[in-house]
Amino acid sequence: MQVTETLNEGLKREYAITVTADELDAKVAEKLKEAQPGVEMKGFRKGKVPMALLRKQFGQRLMGESMQEAIDGALSKHLEDSGDRPAAQPQMKMTNEDWKEGDDVNVEVSYEKLPDIEDVDFASVSLERMVVKADDDSIKEALDNLAESPQAMxxxxxxxxxxxxxxxxxxxxxxxxxxxxxxxxxxxxxxxxxxxxxxxxxxxxxxxxxxxxxxxxxxxxxxxxxxxxxxxxxxxxxxxxxxxxxxxAPEIDDELAKKFGADDLEALKTQIKERLEAEYTGASRAVAKRALLDVLDSKVSFDLPKSLVEAEAGQIAHQLWHEENPDVEGHDHPEITPTDEHNKLAERRVKLGLLLADIGQKADVKVTDQEMTQAVMNQARQYPGQERQFFDFVQQNAQFRQQLQAPLFEDKVVDHIFEQAAVTDKEVSKEDLQTAVEKLEEE
Missing domain, CATH: 3.10.50.40 (Chitinase A; domain 3)
Incomplete structure (x- = not known):
């Protein structure tokens, strides 16, 4: 078996793989020999069917299997030896389409490899994290809203x-x-x-x-x-x-607190304070995460697989088109061509996605079964009365599980970077944080 490189340009790779007729024949003979002891055929005892008859009966089918296994094996060995990680499923094409039994098999394999990414010195990353405390006015506002809610009214x-x-x-x-x-x-x-x-x-x-x-x-x-x-x-x-x-509206007192499961008004105020500060922390994290991604985007540079960028740009353009045309639910619409803006955003997403994946792999970041289970349960709450059907769907759909896992993995990688970066906490007002969040939503 021979593997010859025919293209090495940027991240693009092409190889010619040749599987000789003798190699194929030997592989078919090996498969027939393995199967022979269990084969029964009229006129012969079990396991005593002549090899020539087995080849005539099953050789054609086993030839196809042997061909595919040989090519897959050659590609796997090449990837193992080279260390290449294809960005997408490698494309394979048989170049001698007039192949007949007794001929060598010639296959062209092409793919884009994932880039090699240099390590980032996270200690050199400086970030500011906004901290907001729940003040008395915010707690009073929340209490007023509770008092005016249908549950309290x-x-x-x-x-x-x-x-x-x-x-x-x-x-x-x-x-x-x-x-x-x-x-x-x-x-x-x-x-x-x-x-x-x-x-x-x-x-x-x-x-x-x-x-x-x-x-x-x-x-x-x-x-x-x-x-x-x-x-x-x-x-x-x-x-x-x-x-x-x-x-x-009821009086804001202990009786109101009990309607919302608290022992008294002071306990309710404490719950509200904790809830508000948890919301502020979540918003602050989103702002800090965007700042981190901006820093990483500026610090790191590497070639991007063109196929991934094109696919991402197409997906962005398609999603935005549907947001602008909400009446069109299916895909029966004109062809959507990504703009320069779509392509630029796609490049950033692919770049940061590959970078975070590389960082997570090197740091051995894992999403635990418990974290996945919690994510599935959170999603299931959106389908009251249909939780069992949703769990079955998740169990049977690997792609959907991957969609659930991806943001969990990304957040764990971001936390890993935060732990090593120079992060400074800065106390700000609720309004300052809200302005920062609104700016995120505009971008």
């Missing part, structure tokens, strides 16, 4: 018409084509107008009603409504208004 009977934020207590019967439907009837139902807990249009139809009123509210079920027999259908709800109640 109380309602008292009022005179006059219902307005947004009021609670309407009503009986209703829903009908489609004059027939009442299952789940469309209730008595003494307390509905807060503006809560968006009913079909679009229903709550708006109850604005300005008064206690004792009867009103028909006409709505149309959404096309994607979960009950297929109602999806897209027009319905009429006959409503009898029992009471109209005005919202009343």
């Amino acid at each position: 109380t309602y008292e009977a009022k005179k006059g018409a219902a307005k947004d934020g009021d609670q309407v207590v009503l009986d209703f019967v829903g009908k489609v084509d004059g027939e009442a439907f299952e789940g469309g009837t209730a008595e003494d139902y307390p509905l807060v107008l503006g809560s968006n807990s009913f079909i679009p249009g229903f709550e708006d139809g109850l604005l300005k009603v008064k206690a004792g009123d009867e009103k028909d509210v006409e709505v149309t079920f959404p096309e994607d409504y979960q009950a297929e027999n109602l999806a897209g259908k027009k319905a009429v709800f006959t409503c009898t208004i029992k009471e109209v109640k005005a919202a009343k």
